[in-house]
Amino acid sequence: MSSDFDQIINRDNTRAIKLEFRQRNFGNADVLPLWVADMDFAAPPAVQEALLNRFKHPIYGYTNRPQPFFDAITGWLQRRFNWDVPSSWVDFSPGVVPNLGLAVQAFTNPGDGVVIQPPVYPPFFGVVTDFGRKVIENPLIEAEDGYKIDFEHFEKVTAHPDTKLFLLCHPHNPVGRVWNDDELRQMGEICIKNNVIIISDEIHCDLTLFGHVHKPLATLSSEISNITITCMAPSKTFNLAGFSTSYMIAENPNLLQGIRSLIHGYHLHMGNTFGPLALEAAYNQSEAWLEDLKRYLEGNVNLVADFVNVNMPEVIVRKPEATYLLWMDFREWGLESSELKQFMIQKAGLGLNDGPTFGTQGKGFQRMNVASPRSIIQQALNQLYEARKTLK
Template sequence: MNYLFNEIIDRKDGLGLKWNHLEQAFGSEEILPMWVADMDYANPQPIIDSLKKVLDGRILGYTAPPESLYNAIIHWQKERHQMELSKDSILFSPGVVPSIALIIQALTNEQDAILIHDPVYTPFSNMITLNKRRLVRSPLLIENNQFKMNFKDIEKKIIEEKVKLFILCNPQNPGGRVWSKKELTTLAELCKKHGVLIISDEIHGDLIFSPHQFTSLVTLDPSYQDFVLTLSAATKTFNIAGVKLSMIYIQNPKLYEQVSYYQECIEHSGLNTFGYVATETAFSKCEPWLKELMINLSDNLETITTCFDTELPNVSYMKPEGTYLFWFDCSSLRLTDEELMEHFVRVGKIALNSGAAYGPGGSQYLRLNFAAPKELVEEGLKRIKLAFEN
């Protein structure tokens, strides 16, 4: 089936952040946006049809999550990730970042230490500091152009800082690592040993390149259910970020009660009708679309790595094992992080994410979003090459 992944859709003059806030973010509208992590692909047709059906009802009143939505989520997680869920272990949230904030508020106190990797998805650190918790970073190692966890440093930080919570990104954003079972087990055992809770952000868990295999942390040992809270959504996988719905899976009844109670206190659980409908449709009807998507993303990734290997052989990069994000080193340009961004905007006419935003360990890197029609990816590569050559 042809899902038109090479159709170029005009996203300008709409509400989308990626294409319509370039002046505010980069100081120019005449650039190619390959930054914000949503896709430049049309949504799966079953999702569009299901949302149209809601509108055809002509009344947008209050709603609640139906049993069929719970069933779709439970089936998806069991079949794809071997996660055993029940309705009573699922909470809904507007998004992964709001979920992180909610859990921080519900399960930690002000000035408690929370540990994250460096570099890692920017909102992790933002939610920690905005909620007046102490931010602790463990720098990732780089071996064979891939991130590796520094377990000695992690345990040292846990002990010295009296860490209460670890926030994990799996698959890793921005580097695209899909953590192995051995790595995940080692991390979980350290946290178990020292009484540290884990938030496992697994929103990219369905976007995995062969032969790599994603493992949900909580599935590795039944005891991990006692201290691991898993965050997931259909939004990244099926390009529906705008419907604002994600899930928190908590299999420890006590932790579930604590988070659920705090959610009620701040009226955090009244969610979007379209989010319920789109998520259920995604998990129940759109797996064929996902298979086609991964073929397209794999092809784009091959195009990118071939370009870097042949046209920019002195530029190192991390080939992602998952996600649709490409992380590459720009230190050869000998520019500051601020000058680097300005250079790619001014010379390359392209909008990318600054690596420095992901923590000190991201300095001198840029992040490219390659979930776009091949024509746009090829144009983006021309602009990146131009920036390196000038």
């Protein structure tokens, strides 16, 4: 059965980073672009309609975010996560990564430690080091049945007097884990004990697959909620990253105010005219589209996992519990990091994210974005299979 997601939409001349930065990133403008985490799918029809209607009015001056913006968010959190959030806990932010950087500035001083759990989305390192803070790594443990948290080490690093902040990635990019209640509770309680504030990046929360359920960290207990700022956005879910529109949620007004004062100080609160309209149309009218998307992504994940299993069983692909990002383990090939990277570009013609950019733990891994029409994913697999024949 064909689906709208099967349609190949030409993104040339749209200034898409995924396409246009290929030369810069891979030294080759022709690799199949399966890297930057956006999707090669059209945004939901209701979103397109809302934007087109607004675009028809020719004046694009300053605009605000009235109550319907907040109602769309709180309604979404209620329906999707059974989380009752008053709008006073919610505020706009111009992106989740900006929010992480602002949190680092708001809640730590130069030289303080910030805990992250590599392999992890590369900006988790940058938002700490760019402001002169120290990255404190609590590497994930790689077990037979998937990645786990090293609680013993987590306890040790959070107890260090210099540690002030923990950046949690939930669901975790790139390993695809949706942390379960036990894991969330343990992380939360250890941070409470050690006076460490948590920024919970939950940008991938809507993209749970194969029946996995996302529980926002802050819903575990009021004590955990009190030390947590949750960052969410419709950008990954509905393919709206170009609008730089996200939001944060904090029950503790001091935490919300800590970031809000920086956002206002830098005058980042204006945002843009279109992002909030896109968010509202997505959250209020596009739930069915999201369910269809998730089924399609599961199909793509299954395609890759089955293909690899049959045709190159030495490569390990664990199905993600959430996200459209596959963390593929090529260590059996025995290539050096630079060789693996060049193999993907030159031999396989693929533009993937190189494992070591997620931390040293990513050596021997590549991250593949499967949010593309299935025929493109099949093409990528065929190219990989052909290239593999050249391995000694």
